[in-house]
Amino acid sequence: MEKEKIKQAAEMIIKAEYPVVLTGAGISAESGVPTFRGKSGLWKKYDPEAAVSIAGFRRDPEPFWDFAQDLLLENDIQPNPGHIALAELEKLGIIKKIITQNIDFLHQRAGSEEVLELHGTLNRATCLNCKKKYDWKDLVPVIEAGNIPECDNCQSNKIKPDIVFFGERLPQDALKQAWQAAERSDLMIVIGTSLAVYPVASLPSVTKENGGELIYLNVDSGQQDYLFDLIIKGKAGEILPEILKMID
Ligand code: NAD
Ligand code: ZN
Numbered sequence: 689m690e691k692e693k694i695k696q697a698a699e700m701i702i703k704a705e706y707p708v709v710l711t712g713a714g715i716s717a718e719s720g721v722p723t724f725r726g727k728s729g730l731w732k733k734y735d736p737e738a739a740v741s742i743a744g745f746r747r748d749p750e751p752f753w754d755f756a757q758d759l760l761l762e763n764d765i766q767p768n769p770g771h772i773a774l775a776e777l778e779k780l781g782i783i784k785k786i787i788t789q790n791i792d793f794l795h796q797r798a799g800s801e802e803v804l805e806l807h808g809t810l811n812r813a814t815c816l817n818c819k820k821k822y823d824w825k826d827l828v829p830v831i832e833a834g835n836i837p838e839c840d841n842c843q844s845n846k847i848k849p850d851i852v853f854f855g856e857r858l859p860q861d862a863l864k865q866a867w868q869a870a871e872r873s874d875l876m877i878v879i880g881t882s883l884a885v886y887p888v889a890s891l892p893s894v895t896k897e898n899g900g901e902l903i904y905l906n907v908d909s910g911q912q913d914y915l916f917d918l919i920i921k922g923k924a925g926e927i928l929p930e931i932l933k934m935i936d
Pocket of ligand 2 (some may be wrong): 815816818819820828839840841842843844
Protein backbone atom coordinates (compact mmCIF):
# COMPACT_ATOMS: atom_id res chain seq x y z
CA MET A 689 0.00 0.00 0.00
CA GLU A 690 2.61 2.58 1.07
CA LYS A 691 4.98 1.11 -1.55
CA GLU A 692 2.52 2.08 -4.26
CA LYS A 693 2.22 5.57 -2.75
CA ILE A 694 6.00 5.95 -2.56
CA LYS A 695 6.16 5.14 -6.26
CA GLN A 696 3.41 7.63 -6.97
CA ALA A 697 5.24 10.33 -4.97
CA ALA A 698 8.45 9.68 -6.91
CA GLU A 699 6.56 10.04 -10.19
CA MET A 700 4.97 13.31 -9.07
CA ILE A 701 8.37 14.65 -8.01
CA ILE A 702 10.05 13.67 -11.30
CA LYS A 703 7.26 15.27 -13.31
CA ALA A 704 7.23 18.55 -11.37
CA GLU A 705 9.17 21.56 -12.57
CA TYR A 706 9.47 23.42 -9.30
CA PRO A 707 9.03 21.06 -6.36
CA VAL A 708 9.31 22.68 -2.95
CA VAL A 709 9.25 21.14 0.52
CA LEU A 710 7.60 22.41 3.69
CA THR A 711 8.88 20.83 6.90
CA GLY A 712 7.93 20.90 10.56
CA ALA A 713 9.15 19.41 13.81
CA GLY A 714 8.25 15.87 12.65
CA ILE A 715 11.20 15.63 10.28
CA SER A 716 13.55 16.12 13.21
CA ALA A 717 11.72 13.73 15.56
CA GLU A 718 13.91 10.80 14.45
CA SER A 719 16.97 12.93 15.25
CA GLY A 720 15.74 12.99 18.84
CA VAL A 721 14.33 16.53 18.83
CA PRO A 722 10.95 16.44 20.57
CA THR A 723 7.91 17.93 18.78
CA PHE A 724 5.74 20.55 20.48
CA ARG A 725 2.37 18.93 19.97
CA GLY A 726 1.29 15.30 20.16
CA LYS A 727 1.49 12.66 22.88
CA SER A 728 5.00 13.35 24.16
CA GLY A 729 5.10 16.94 22.89
CA LEU A 730 6.93 19.58 24.90
CA TRP A 731 3.79 21.61 25.48
CA LYS A 732 2.64 18.85 27.86
CA LYS A 733 5.52 19.84 30.10
CA TYR A 734 6.02 23.57 29.52
CA ASP A 735 3.80 26.61 29.44
CA PRO A 736 4.51 28.20 26.05
CA GLU A 737 3.60 31.64 27.39
CA ALA A 738 6.29 31.47 30.08
CA ALA A 739 8.93 29.62 28.06
CA VAL A 740 8.88 31.15 24.60
CA SER A 741 6.97 34.42 24.60
CA ILE A 742 8.94 37.60 24.14
CA ALA A 743 7.15 39.26 27.07
CA GLY A 744 7.98 36.28 29.30
CA PHE A 745 11.62 36.29 28.21
CA ARG A 746 12.00 40.00 28.92
CA ARG A 747 10.50 39.43 32.38
CA ASP A 748 12.57 36.36 33.19
CA PRO A 749 14.75 34.40 30.74
CA GLU A 750 15.12 31.34 33.01
CA PRO A 751 12.01 29.36 31.87
CA PHE A 752 13.23 29.66 28.30
CA TRP A 753 16.65 28.24 29.11
CA ASP A 754 15.09 25.31 31.00
CA PHE A 755 13.00 24.60 27.95
CA ALA A 756 15.93 24.98 25.51
CA GLN A 757 17.88 22.42 27.47
CA ASP A 758 15.11 19.87 26.90
CA LEU A 759 14.69 20.80 23.26
CA LEU A 760 18.25 20.48 22.07
CA LEU A 761 20.78 19.72 24.70
CA GLU A 762 19.55 16.41 26.02
CA ASN A 763 20.68 14.67 22.87
CA ASP A 764 23.64 15.03 20.64
CA ILE A 765 21.43 15.72 17.67
CA GLN A 766 22.38 14.89 14.08
CA PRO A 767 20.56 15.08 10.74
CA ASN A 768 18.65 11.84 10.03
CA PRO A 769 18.13 9.97 6.72
CA GLY A 770 15.07 12.16 6.00
CA HIS A 771 17.10 15.40 6.08
CA ILE A 772 19.86 13.71 4.07
CA ALA A 773 17.50 12.44 1.35
CA LEU A 774 16.10 15.97 0.92
CA ALA A 775 19.61 17.43 0.63
CA GLU A 776 20.40 14.78 -1.99
CA LEU A 777 17.27 15.68 -3.98
CA GLU A 778 18.40 19.32 -3.97
CA LYS A 779 21.86 18.34 -5.20
CA LEU A 780 20.23 16.40 -8.04
CA GLY A 781 18.57 19.68 -9.06
CA ILE A 782 15.11 18.36 -8.20
CA ILE A 783 14.02 20.14 -5.03
CA LYS A 784 14.23 23.90 -5.40
CA LYS A 785 13.46 25.15 -1.87
CA ILE A 786 12.94 23.88 1.62
CA ILE A 787 10.62 26.04 3.67
CA THR A 788 10.98 25.06 7.31
CA GLN A 789 9.37 25.90 10.61
CA ASN A 790 12.24 24.23 12.39
CA ILE A 791 14.86 26.13 14.29
CA ASP A 792 17.32 23.27 14.65
CA PHE A 793 19.56 23.92 11.59
CA LEU A 794 19.47 20.22 10.66
CA HIS A 795 18.55 20.80 6.99
CA GLN A 796 21.68 22.89 6.50
CA ARG A 797 23.80 20.42 8.44
CA ALA A 798 22.54 17.68 6.10
CA GLY A 799 23.72 19.74 3.12
CA SER A 800 20.61 21.61 1.96
CA GLU A 801 21.39 25.13 0.77
CA GLU A 802 18.08 26.61 -0.35
CA VAL A 803 16.48 26.75 3.08
CA LEU A 804 13.99 29.39 4.22
CA GLU A 805 13.74 29.42 8.01
CA LEU A 806 10.38 30.93 8.84
CA HIS A 807 10.75 30.66 12.59
CA GLY A 808 14.37 31.73 12.73
CA THR A 809 17.34 29.70 13.90
CA LEU A 810 18.78 28.61 17.19
CA ASN A 811 22.20 28.80 15.61
CA ARG A 812 22.66 32.46 16.50
CA ALA A 813 21.61 34.72 19.37
CA THR A 814 21.48 38.46 20.04
CA CYS A 815 21.77 40.45 23.27
CA LEU A 816 18.45 42.31 23.55
CA ASN A 817 20.20 45.16 25.35
CA CYS A 818 23.32 45.97 23.28
CA LYS A 819 22.62 43.81 20.17
CA LYS A 820 25.89 41.90 20.40
CA LYS A 821 25.67 38.68 18.33
CA TYR A 822 26.52 35.24 19.67
CA ASP A 823 26.88 31.78 18.15
CA TRP A 824 24.80 29.04 19.74
CA LYS A 825 27.86 26.86 20.23
CA ASP A 826 29.42 29.58 22.44
CA LEU A 827 26.36 29.54 24.68
CA VAL A 828 26.13 25.76 25.00
CA PRO A 829 28.77 25.30 27.74
CA VAL A 830 27.06 27.96 29.88
CA ILE A 831 23.64 26.37 29.44
CA GLU A 832 24.99 22.88 30.03
CA ALA A 833 26.39 24.07 33.34
CA GLY A 834 22.83 25.09 34.24
CA ASN A 835 23.51 28.84 33.99
CA ILE A 836 21.78 31.61 32.07
CA PRO A 837 24.03 33.19 29.43
CA GLU A 838 25.16 36.72 30.23
CA CYS A 839 26.37 39.30 27.72
CA ASP A 840 30.10 39.90 28.09
CA ASN A 841 29.68 43.38 26.61
CA CYS A 842 26.87 44.80 28.76
CA GLN A 843 26.25 42.09 31.43
CA SER A 844 22.59 41.76 30.48
CA ASN A 845 21.16 38.25 31.01
CA LYS A 846 18.81 38.69 28.06
CA ILE A 847 20.69 37.00 25.23
CA LYS A 848 17.90 35.79 22.99
CA PRO A 849 18.31 33.15 20.29
CA ASP A 850 17.32 34.37 16.82
CA ILE A 851 14.16 32.28 16.84
CA VAL A 852 10.67 33.68 16.59
CA PHE A 853 9.08 33.80 20.02
CA PHE A 854 5.33 34.09 20.52
CA GLY A 855 4.49 37.77 20.20
CA GLU A 856 7.19 38.42 17.58
CA ARG A 857 6.86 38.95 13.86
CA LEU A 858 8.06 36.27 11.47
CA PRO A 859 11.15 37.26 9.43
CA GLN A 860 9.37 39.15 6.67
CA ASP A 861 11.93 38.55 3.97
CA ALA A 862 11.93 34.75 4.41
CA LEU A 863 8.14 34.77 4.59
CA LYS A 864 7.87 36.71 1.34
CA GLN A 865 10.24 34.32 -0.39
CA ALA A 866 8.28 31.33 0.94
CA TRP A 867 5.05 32.78 -0.44
CA GLN A 868 6.67 33.35 -3.83
CA ALA A 869 8.04 29.79 -3.87
CA ALA A 870 4.61 28.39 -2.94
CA GLU A 871 2.95 30.40 -5.71
CA ARG A 872 5.49 29.30 -8.27
CA SER A 873 5.57 25.67 -7.20
CA ASP A 874 3.69 22.96 -9.08
CA LEU A 875 4.34 20.46 -6.26
CA MET A 876 4.67 21.02 -2.53
CA ILE A 877 5.74 18.13 -0.31
CA VAL A 878 4.62 18.77 3.25
CA ILE A 879 6.57 16.75 5.81
CA GLY A 880 6.19 16.33 9.58
CA THR A 881 4.04 19.33 10.33
CA SER A 882 0.61 19.35 11.90
CA LEU A 883 -0.22 22.52 9.89
CA ALA A 884 -1.51 24.12 13.06
CA VAL A 885 0.68 27.23 13.16
CA TYR A 886 -0.27 30.15 10.90
CA PRO A 887 0.65 31.81 8.60
CA VAL A 888 2.88 28.89 7.58
CA ALA A 889 -0.10 26.53 7.58
CA SER A 890 -1.57 28.55 4.69
CA LEU A 891 1.31 27.76 2.34
CA PRO A 892 -0.04 24.46 0.93
CA SER A 893 -3.28 26.16 -0.06
CA VAL A 894 -1.28 28.87 -1.87
CA THR A 895 0.29 26.18 -4.07
CA LYS A 896 -3.06 24.47 -4.54
CA GLU A 897 -4.81 27.69 -5.55
CA ASN A 898 -2.11 28.26 -8.16
CA GLY A 899 -2.79 24.88 -9.72
CA GLY A 900 -0.03 22.90 -7.96
CA GLU A 901 -0.27 19.44 -6.41
CA LEU A 902 0.30 18.52 -2.77
CA ILE A 903 1.86 15.53 -1.01
CA TYR A 904 1.54 15.03 2.78
CA LEU A 905 4.03 12.84 4.65
CA ASN A 906 3.35 12.36 8.33
CA VAL A 907 3.01 9.59 10.92
CA ASP A 908 -0.46 10.89 11.69
CA SER A 909 -3.36 12.81 10.18
CA GLY A 910 -3.01 16.56 9.90
CA GLN A 911 -5.43 19.47 10.08
CA GLN A 912 -5.86 19.95 6.32
CA ASP A 913 -5.85 16.41 4.89
CA TYR A 914 -8.70 17.29 2.50
CA LEU A 915 -6.29 19.53 0.53
CA PHE A 916 -3.81 16.84 -0.42
CA ASP A 917 -3.52 14.83 -3.63
CA LEU A 918 -1.41 12.14 -1.98
CA ILE A 919 -1.09 11.28 1.72
CA ILE A 920 1.69 8.95 2.86
CA LYS A 921 1.52 7.72 6.45
CA GLY A 922 4.97 6.95 7.78
CA LYS A 923 8.19 8.23 9.24
CA ALA A 924 10.05 10.86 7.25
CA GLY A 925 13.39 9.16 7.96
CA GLU A 926 12.14 5.91 6.42
CA ILE A 927 9.93 7.12 3.55
CA LEU A 928 12.15 9.87 2.09
CA PRO A 929 15.14 7.59 1.42
CA GLU A 930 12.72 5.17 -0.31
CA ILE A 931 11.44 7.97 -2.54
CA LEU A 932 15.03 9.04 -3.31
CA LYS A 933 15.92 5.46 -4.31
CA MET A 934 13.14 5.47 -6.89
CA ILE A 935 14.32 8.74 -8.38
CA ASP A 936 18.09 8.42 -8.26
P1 NAD B 1 4.22 20.02 15.61
O1 NAD B 1 4.95 19.63 16.85
O2 NAD B 1 2.98 20.79 15.71
O3 NAD B 1 3.88 18.75 14.71
C1 NAD B 1 4.81 17.75 14.41
C2 NAD B 1 4.19 16.85 13.36
O4 NAD B 1 5.15 15.87 13.00
C3 NAD B 1 2.95 16.09 13.83
O5 NAD B 1 1.95 16.24 12.85
C4 NAD B 1 3.43 14.62 13.94
O6 NAD B 1 2.41 13.71 13.60
C5 NAD B 1 4.54 14.60 12.91
N1 NAD B 1 5.61 13.60 13.10
C6 NAD B 1 6.16 13.17 14.26
N2 NAD B 1 7.15 12.30 14.03
C7 NAD B 1 7.25 12.18 12.68
C8 NAD B 1 8.10 11.45 11.81
N3 NAD B 1 9.07 10.65 12.28
N4 NAD B 1 7.92 11.57 10.46
C9 NAD B 1 6.93 12.36 9.97
N5 NAD B 1 6.11 13.08 10.74
C10 NAD B 1 6.26 13.00 12.08
O7 NAD B 1 5.32 20.78 14.75
P2 NAD B 1 5.18 21.91 13.67
O8 NAD B 1 4.01 21.65 12.80
O9 NAD B 1 6.53 22.06 13.12
O10 NAD B 1 4.85 23.24 14.48
C11 NAD B 1 5.37 23.49 15.73
C12 NAD B 1 6.20 24.72 15.91
O11 NAD B 1 7.21 24.33 16.78
C13 NAD B 1 6.89 25.26 14.72
O12 NAD B 1 6.64 26.60 14.78
C14 NAD B 1 8.39 25.04 14.95
O13 NAD B 1 9.07 26.28 14.83
C15 NAD B 1 8.53 24.66 16.36
N6 NAD B 1 9.37 23.47 16.68
C16 NAD B 1 10.57 23.26 16.07
C17 NAD B 1 11.33 22.15 16.38
C18 NAD B 1 12.62 21.93 15.65
O14 NAD B 1 13.25 22.88 15.24
N7 NAD B 1 13.02 20.67 15.44
C19 NAD B 1 10.90 21.23 17.34
C20 NAD B 1 9.68 21.48 17.96
C21 NAD B 1 8.93 22.59 17.63
ZN1 ZN C 1 24.77 43.04 25.67
